[in-house]
Amino acid sequence: MKTLRDVVFEAAEYEIHDREALHDIKLALDERLENDTADFGLPDLPLEEPVRRLCEDLQLQPDWSRWAGDGWAPAGAFVRSEPSLFASPSRKPSAAYAAAARMQGRRRSLE
Numbered sequence: 021m022k023t024l025r026d027v028v029f030e031a032a033e034y035e036i037h038d039r040e041a042l043h044d045i046k047l048a049l050d051e052r053l054e055n056d057t058a059d060f061g062l063p064d065l066p067l068e069e070p071v072r073r074l075c076e077d078l079q080l081q082p083d084w085s086r087w088a089g090d091g092w093a094p095a096g097a098f099v100r101s102e103p104s105l106f107a108s109p110s111r112k113p114s115a116a117y118a119a120a121a122r123m124q125g126r127r128r129s130l131e
Contacts, residue, residue: 027067028080032080034082034083044113045080
């Protein structure tokens with residue numbers, strides 16, 4: 021079974037063909053899933069809702085017809101509260117998160 025992360029990253033892979041840009045999307049997606057307080061994974065929401073929110077946040081325009089069999093369709097815009105670190109859509113992770121991810125990768129390569 022695909023996870024929320026799998027579905028959103030698959031949408032990104034269909035849309036973005038540049039490896040560096042796709043890597044930025046992966047980091048930005050991971051950052052949101054780890055740190056966002058908008059509760060993307062609420063168990064009472066159908067998977068479509070958090071996928072739609074994350075795609076909007078990451079400035080992705082997935083081909084929603086790919087999921088037509090599941091009853092998916094684009095809905096109205098999701099608006100995040102102003103105090104959120106993720107109030108502005110962006111395809112890139114924050115500088116601090118990207119730096120930490122790079123350091124984590126360096127540590128793993130040394131092990």
